[in-house]
Amino acid sequence: MSSSADVVDPQNLDITRYTQGDDRYVRYAEEILGLELADTQKRILRAVAKHRRLIVMSANGVGKSYTATALKHGFLETNLDSTALGTSGSYSQFEDAVWRPLKKLHKEAKQRLGLPGETYDGGQPRLEIDDDWFAKIVSPRDPGDLEGRHAADVLVVIEEADKKYITAEHFDSAGSSVTDGSDRMLAVCNPPRDETNVVAEKLESNRWHVIQFSSFESHNVLVDAGELDADHIPGLVDLPTIAEDWEDWNSEPWPEAPTHWDGDYPGVAMLNDRVEAGDLEREDVIEILRPGFDEARQAHDRREDLDERWYRRRAGIIPPAGAEKNRPFDLDAVDSSYVPPNKFRATGPRCGTGVDVARSGDRTVQIDERKDQLDVAYSEPGTDHTVQFNTIWDNLDEEPNATISIDAIGEGSGKADDTAARYPDVDRFKAGEEAAQSDEYKDRWTEGLCELGNWLEAGGTFSDSRLRRELQIAARTLTLEENYYASRGDEVYVADPKSKVEDRLGHSPDHLDAAIMAVLASKGVIPEDEDDTTSGTGTW
Numbered sequence: 265m266s267s268s269a270d271v272v273d274p275q276n277l278d279i280t281r282y283t284q285g286d287d288r289y290v291r292y293a294e295e296i297l298g299l300e301l302a303d304t305q306k307r308i309l310r311a312v313a314k315h316r317r318l319i320v321m322s323a324n325g326v327g328k329s330y331t332a333t334a335l336k337h338g339f340l341e342t343n344l345d346s347t348a349l350g351t352s353g354s355y356s357q358f359e360d361a362v363w364r365p366l367k368k369l370h371k372e373a374k375q376r377l378g379l380p381g382e383t384y385d386g387g388q389p390r391l392e393i394d395d396d397w398f399a400k401i402v403s404p405r406d407p408g409d410l411e412g413r414h415a416a417d418v419l420v421v422i423e424e425a426d427k428k429y430i431t432a433e434h435f436d437s438a439g440s441s442v443t444d445g446s447d448r449m450l451a452v453c454n455p456p457r458d459e460t461n462v463v464a465e466k467l468e469s470n471r472w473h474v475i476q477f478s479s480f481e482s483h484n485v486l487v488d489a490g491e492l493d494a495d496h497i498p499g500l501v502d503l504p505t506i507a508e509d510w511e512d513w514n515s516e517p518w519p520e521a522p523t524h525w526d527g528d529y530p531g532v533a534m535l536n537d538r539v540e541a542g543d544l545e546r547e548d549v550i551e552i553l554r555p556g557f558d559e560a561r562q563a564h565d566r567r568e569d570l571d572e573r574w575y576r577r578r579a580g581i582i583p584p585a586g587a588e589k590n591r592p593f594d595l596d597a598v599d600s601s602y603v604p605p606n607k608f609r610a611t612g613p614r615c616g617t618g619v620d621v622a623r624s625g626d627r628t629v630q631i632d633e634r635k636d637q638l639d640v641a642y643s644e645p646g647t648d649h650t651v652q653f654n655t656i657w658d659n660l661d662e663e664p665n666a667t668i669s670i671d672a673i674g675e676g677s678g679k680a681d682d683t684a685a686r687y688p689d690v691d692r693f694k695a696g697e698e699a700a701q702s703d704e705y706k707d708r709w710t711e712g713l714c715e716l717g718n719w720l721e722a723g724g725t726f727s728d729s730r731l732r733r734e735l736q737i738a739a740r741t742l743t744l745e746e747n748y749y750a751s752r753g754d755e756v757y758v759a760d761p762k763s764k765v766e767d768r769l770g771h772s773p774d775h776l777d778a779a780i781m782a783v784l785a786s787k788g789v790i791p792e793d794e795d796d797t798t799s800g801t802g803t804w
Contacts, residue, residue: 271298282342286313292338297369302483302497305331307475312448315473319451319466322477323580325501328452329361332421337369340399341379343417348399349410353427354755363389363401404429411437418447425463426453432462455582478580479506480561488550489557506578507553508532510560513571519556589743592759593717598735601720608727610639614663618781619670620774621679628652631778633786638726638779653679669693669781691790693781700791706758712780713759719783731775737768738776
């Protein structure tokens with residue numbers, strides 16, 4: 265959405281335009297809030313005016329969250345003594361995507377037109393006109409806060425309704441406040457991952473009106489594809505963005521793009537980078553993407569092997585059973601990074617080292633990261649740690665200053681202490697400890713897997729056969745999920761536990777563990793202010 269010049273003149277304000285008819289909230293958003301709306305956003309606002317219960321299930325980038333923002337403001341300001349409640353499966357995202365824009369819109373409309381109400385931050389942010397006339401954010405942790413509201417008119421908005429923190433109880437509690445024909449309930453979501461989600465259940469109910477969009481219906485995408493003659497609307501997804509997602513998530517070129525590029529096709533991400541750097545015109549990128557537009561738009565109808573993120577976030581549908589899961593790294597990346605031993609020689613300086621200390625029946629492993637090469641410097645079974653570490657320390661003494669990451673629990677704890685006393689830069693690794701990039705990953709296990717995946721994708725190589733097998737099993741086994749954690753106030757990735765790999769291998773993946781630590785050490789991905797004696801509560 266963007267500001268529009270067609271705002272109402274305060275001297276000619278006709279309140280009935282915003283209290284009657286299917287276009288009441290469309291007119292409010294355009295004339296009172298001064299917004300330029302896409303057709304998808306108008307459809308949502310018209311549907312709310314007509315239907316008591318509405319689910320908007322769509323891919324990303326069509327402007328559904330901003331539409332909910334405009335609706336909450338319009339509902340409150342045009343319905344006397346009304347209550348507008350909002351919650352979300354991702355509470356911090358609700359604050360960023362709905363509350364902060366709501367405050368900005370209200371401030372501007374109040375200055376321009378003298379609209380009533382004051383905004384208040386705090387535990388439950390709210391826009392208050394009177395004691396019984398307000399909009400408020402409600403935490404998803406207590407579904408009961410959504411029930412029993414019996415104002416003259418009630419609107420309940422559930423954002424991120426597909427997240428697992430939104431349950432049937434949230435819908436039931438919110439539904440108890442929708443008691444007559446003037447009340448409204450809006451659920452906004454991406455498609456759920458499968459039919460067990462509460463949103464999937466509501467989709468089958470004839471009580472709910474459903475609107476569904478794909479990212480291909482975004483105003484800006486249609487403009488780029490040549491199907492709509494209009495200017496871009498800021499904040500909505502465009503064609504180069506979804507094409508870059510296609511290539512990243514599905515590990516294949518955007519349809520027809522290589523045949524419309526003169527020379528070796530570098531991929532959309534590289535082309536987008538060149539546009540930002542001023543080395544390439546945006547229209548040149550659009551020209552190579554347009555021929556594949558229809559094939560990509562309809563791919564979900566023909567294929568069940570695409571990444572589940574594509575189905576949910578771009579096609580706007582529940583992924584089919586055969587959809588590829590979101591993974592820290594895929595099998596192709598592992599296989600392309602493997603170099604036969606007779607063609608591999610690690611010659612670079614030691615940039616980081618990972619040491620996994622053997623438990624009963626396992627191996628003690630040292631892996632060095634040497635400028636995009638993983639070199640297995642030591643790998644022996646058994647738990648004679650004194651002998652093992654004398655050899656490992658001899659190896660490390662040759663280049664003592666690079667970061668060393670060593671497991672710091674169980675049998676590894678004592679040798680981690682000894683290693684920290686000998687070398688200047690030692691990371692005490694605990695898999696369950698909070699990630700260094702805590703706004704992206706739940707724990708260091710997840711972070712390490714994803715950083716290792718990035719390392720493989722960037723062209724890193726290795727030659728060890730044990731590491732190859734463990735990476736292959738991990739690529740086939742481990743998946744990522746996005747979960748909201750109240751303690752973080754954010755939604756972050758969390759990987760499947762290591763036990764899933766152990767079950768497939770029949771033993772601990774010691775080489776995988778050491779490789780993760782080596783990559784994290786070489787990249788300097790280490791939590792700040794580590795407390796070696798108290799940090800971390802998880803175990804491998």
